[in-house]
Amino acid sequence: MDAFIVSLQAVWSDSGxxxxxxxxxxxxxxxxxxxxxxxxxxxxxxxxxPIAFGCILANFPKTGFETDPGLMQLISFGISHEVFPPLIFLGVGAMTDFGPLIARPSTLLLGAAAQVGVFVALMGAMALGFNVQEAASIGIIGGADGPTAIYLTMKLAPHLLGAIAVAAYSYMSLVPLIQPPIMKLLTTKKEREIVMDQLRPVSKFEKLAFPVVTTIIISLLLPPIASLMGMLMLGNLFRESGVTARLAETSENALINIVTIFLATGTGLTMKAENFLNIQTIMIIGLGLIAFAAGTAGGVLFGKLMNYFSGGKINPLIGSAGVSAVPMAARVSQVVGQQANPGNYLLMHAMGPNVAGVIGTAVAAGTMLAMLK
Structure with missing residues (x-):
């Protein structure tokens, strides 16, 4: 009997x-x-x-996730050694049509305008006492690009990875909740009702040349982001070449789904109570929200400017898709536009600034790395 009690005590003492x-x-x-x-x-x-369930798993004591070799250690390795972000970009490239951006290059400006959120949060973080490397990592949340946020943070401020990754991915997930009120506040119903002209056809040569030329220019200009930009454009080449259908299908389906499970679960695993429940994390979450809201506003306001100079032909709602959340932000532009005008189809028009936002956020991260590392 004593042995049984001792055994029960041992089980209890080893329990979480x-x-x-x-x-x-x-x-x-x-x-x-x-x-x-x-x-x-x-x-x-x-x-x-997977982020949510990773958060739950992270808060069970004595699991050994941080010390014992196994799947959780492998997931952490993939995040901390920048394996997962480029693979996510490969899948994004394979599933994204760059045609709308090629057909209307001016929407590249909307992607650039939406990066204002990055610099708003950067300045806010420095005002709150974060150093410039930490502030740059916090600011990139405004691009609504989880992989890029992880990539930059691991190089500049790895000790902030948990809070920044959670903020970036949480706001990406909550795009349909956060963006519409800002979009409606900054536009009139008449502007939201604007039906845009059909995009011109884009030739196969243009679709093949664009990723190659973009990779060469950006990788030479900003070498630190060559892996991100290279994988994004390689995935798009798989999609557009016409002879690599199996590679494109794997990249946009099985591969990106597997990597998303690992990356999102790993992000949740960083949400341990002792690291997360502090004033610094609260400030990062708040700054991330400001960054994302400012990026959305910047895109919409520049869309209004383009609408004015185009003689009313540009629907400002597509500017909100200038943040990097592909294709979520473009779908939100479509939804808000159809609420104002049921016959309005903005999705393909919004994909131009959405793709530009992916490129713009990566360029912003590369610029920060070149300046700060």
């Missing part, structure tokens, strides 16, 4: 209950709320659900 804290309980509750938003509200469930 003995080290479970109120902070763990709070973070598990956060994970459950995120799961609710993903499954019940449909806020990007493919992205938010």
């Amino acid at each position: 209950f003995t080290a479970f804290t109120s902070g763990n309980a709070i973070m598990i509750a956060v994970g459950v709320i995120l799961l609710y938003l993903a499954f019940a509200k449909g806020f990007e469930p493919l992205l938010l659900s």
Whole structure:
């Protein structure tokens, strides 16, 4: 009997209950709320659900995730050694049509305008006492590009990876909730109703030349982001070549789905109570929201400017897609446009600035790396 009691005591002492804290309980509750938003509200469930479950897993004490070799260590390695972000970019390139950007190159300016959020948050972070490397990593949240945020943070401020990755991916997931109020506030109903002219056809040569030329120019100009830009454009070449259908299909389906599971779960695993429940993390989350809102506003306001100079032919709503969340932001432009005018189809028009936003955020990250590292 004594041996049985000793065994029970040993099981209890080794259990997570003995080290479970109120902070763990709070973070598990956060994970459950995120799961609710993903499954019940449909806020990007493919992205938010693994983040949420990773958060829950991270707050079970004594799991050994940080020390014992295994899957969780492999996931952490893939994040910390910049394996997953370029692979995500490969899949994004394979599933994205660059035609709208090629057909209307002026939308590149909308992608650039949306990067204002990056610099708003950067200046805000420095005002709050973060150093310039930390501020740059926080600022990139405004681009709404999780892989780029992870890539830059690991090079400039790896100790902030958890909070920045969670902020970037959470705001990407919540694009349908955050962007519409800003878009409606900054535009009139008449502007939202604008039906844009059909895009010109884009030749196969243009679709093949664009990723090659873009890779050469940006990689020579900003070598630190050659892996991101190279994988993005390689994926697009798989899509457009006409002779690599199997590679394109794998990149845009199986590969990106697998990497998304690992990257998003790994992001959730950084949400440990002892690292997350502090004033610094709260400031980063807040600055990230400001950055994302400012980026959305910057794109919409520049869209209004383009609308004025085009004689009313540009719907300002497509400017909100200048943030890098592909294709979520473009879908939001479509939804808000159709709410104002059921016959309005803005999706393909919004894909131009959306692709420009991916490129713009990567360029902003490369510029910061060149200046600060």
